[in-house]
Amino acid sequence: MFTATAQTQRRLVIIGFLVVPLMLLTVFSLYPFAQLVWFSLTDWDGISPEKTFVGLANYERIFFEDQELLRPLINSLYYFIGSLMQLALATYFAVILNRGLPGSNVYRMLLFMPFVLNSVAVSIIFRDFLQIEGGLDALMVMIGLGAFTREWVQDPEIVKWSLVFASVWRYLGFQLLITYGALQAVPQDQYEAARIEGASEWQQFRFITFPTIAPILGLQIILSTVGSLEVFDVPFLITGGANGTKTFIMATLQEAFEFRRVGLAAAMAVILLCFVMLVMVIQRAVFDRGGTK
C-alpha cells in the first residue's frame, strides 16, 4: 500500500491546490500578456497571417509621432477627480448610515442599486436623462431652475462632467458599501467614550473614524485611480466617444478593430498597463509609510 510521510503528503496537497490556479493564470493571464507584448513589437493588422517585427516603432509612434493617441488619457483626469468626490460622498453617506437611523437599510439599498444595474441600462437611462429637454431639464424646470439648463451632452465643456456624474452615480454605492463595512468594525463604545470627553461629530470622525478606515479609503483611491485610467462603458454607451469624450481604452479599441492596427493597439495596452502598475507602486509606497508611522 502507498504510504507517505506527513511532509510528503503536505507537499502533495500544496502542489495539488496550486496546479489549477497556476494553469489558469498561465493560460488566461501570462500567455496573453506575453502575446500582447509580442504583438506590440509587430505591425500586425489582426487578420493577416503575417506579422513583421518592427521593434519599438509602435511605441515611438505613440510617444513622439502621433500625439493624438495619448490625448484621451487626459480625460482620465476628470474621472479621477470625480472618483475623489465620489469617495468623499460615499464616506459621508456611510458615516450617516452607520448611525443606524430609521430607514437606513432602505437608503443603503437605493444607493447601492445603480451598481447592480447593467452598465448598458444605466447608460441608456443617463443618455435620455441628459438629453436636451430630457429628464434632468424637466426636473430643473420643475424645481424652478429652468434658467440653468444646459446642453449636458452636446456642450463639449460640460459633457465630460456629465459623464463623470453618471459614473459617480453608478459606482457610489459600491464604495459606500465597502466604507460602510469598514465603519462597522469600529466599536461603538469608542464613540461613546469620545462623546463623554466632549468630542464633536467632526472630532469623532477626525480622531476615531478616519484613522480606522484610512487603509480602506487608500485602497479605494488606488482602485479608482486604476478605474479612471480604464473607463470605458459609460462614455462609450452615452456619447460613443464623440465630443472629446474618448477615453484611452476607447482609443485603443478603435486602433485595433476600426483602423486594423493591432500592433499599435497592443503597444497602447502595454503602456496603460505600465501606468497602472506605476500608480500602484507609488501608492503602495505612500501608504506603507503612512501605515507604519
Added chain:
Amino acid sequence: MSGGLQIQNVTKSFGALTVLRDISIDLAPGEFLVLLGESGCGKSTLLRLISGLEEDHDGSILIGGKNVTHLDPKDRNIAMVFQSYALYPHMSVFDNIAFGLRIRRMSKAEIKAEVGRVADVLKLGDYLQRKPGQLSGGQRQRVAIGRAMVRDPQLFLFDEPLSNLDAKLRGEMRTEIKRIHHALNATIAYVTHDQVEAMTLADKIVLLNGGEIEQLGTPEELYMQPDTLFAARFIGTPEINTLACTITRDGDGYMAKIGEVTLPVPTHAARGAIADGTKAILAVRPEGLSVGVGEGFVTTDHSVELCEPMGSETYVVLNFNGEPVRLRAAGLVKLAAGSTQSITWDFKGAHLFHPNTGQHL
C-alpha cells in the same frame, strides 16, 4: 464640594420593555456606590442614563447638585470607564489619556503635566509611547482609568471594569481602584455583577433585581441584614444556607421544624411577630455552622456530600433532608464523602423569610 449624585424616581423603558422602575439613589460626594445585580437587571442601563449616553427616561438625575437630566454627556462633567476599555487603538497611551484635554483645548504644557501626574499615580510612565495593542489587560485597564482621571470630573462611572481580567489581576486592580478612590476623594458609581467587588469597594451598595432596587445600604447592612431572600442569597460566598421550615412559638424564641428536626431560632431572626404554624425559609450564613459538637449549641447529624480542602480553609457541603448545607471549616479538614458528621448551629445571625414573597419576616 457638595452635590454627589442624586437619582430621583428614574424609570426607563425600551419600547414596551421596562428596564428600570422607579429608581432613587442619593450618593454623597466622595462616596463609592456599587450597582450590583445579575446580568440583564439593568445596571449598565442605569449607568448609561447617568452618563447621558442613554436618554428619554422619567425622573431626574443630579450630578454635583446640578440637574443634568437633559444635558449632553459632555456637559455632565463625568468620566466613564468601559468594560471593553474603549481605548483608541491608533493613539499612543499618552494621546489616549490626553484626548479629552486636547478636545478641551488645554495648552500643550498643561496637558503634558496632567498626563504625567496621572501616569505617576497609575504607574504608566514607561508605557506612554506604546499603543493599546501592545499592552496587557491590566495596563489597558489602567490607561482607561487614566483617561477618566485626567479631567478631574465630578463623578466617575465604571461599567464592570474588571470583568475582562483574570482573577489575580482583578484582585490587584480592585486594590488599585480603592486606592485611587481615596487618593482623589472621588465620587464613583461602579457597576458589577461580582458581589466580592461590591463588598470590598462600596460605601453603598444598590442591589438591583429585574430593574428594581432590591436593597440599598452599606455592605455590612446587605450582608448582616438582608431585606429579602434574594439579597441574602446574592451576597456572600459560599451562598447562605436556606431551609424551608414551619415556625412555632416556644417560650422566649421560635422553634423551626424541618422535617423530623426541630431547631431553636431566636426571635430576632424575624423583624416582626410570627404566628404559630407559619411557613418560612430559615437562612443561616455558612459561618453560623461548624463541624463537631459545640458546648451549649444545637447539634445535628448529616452525611457529607462534598469536601473541598482549599488550604487555609475547607469547604464542606452536607445533606440536610436532601437540601445542601454549606459551611467552611478552618484549615485543612478531610471528611470522607458519605460519612456522617455532627454540625453545630449558631442562630445568632439567622433570618426568617417569607417562602413566597422572599420578604424578611
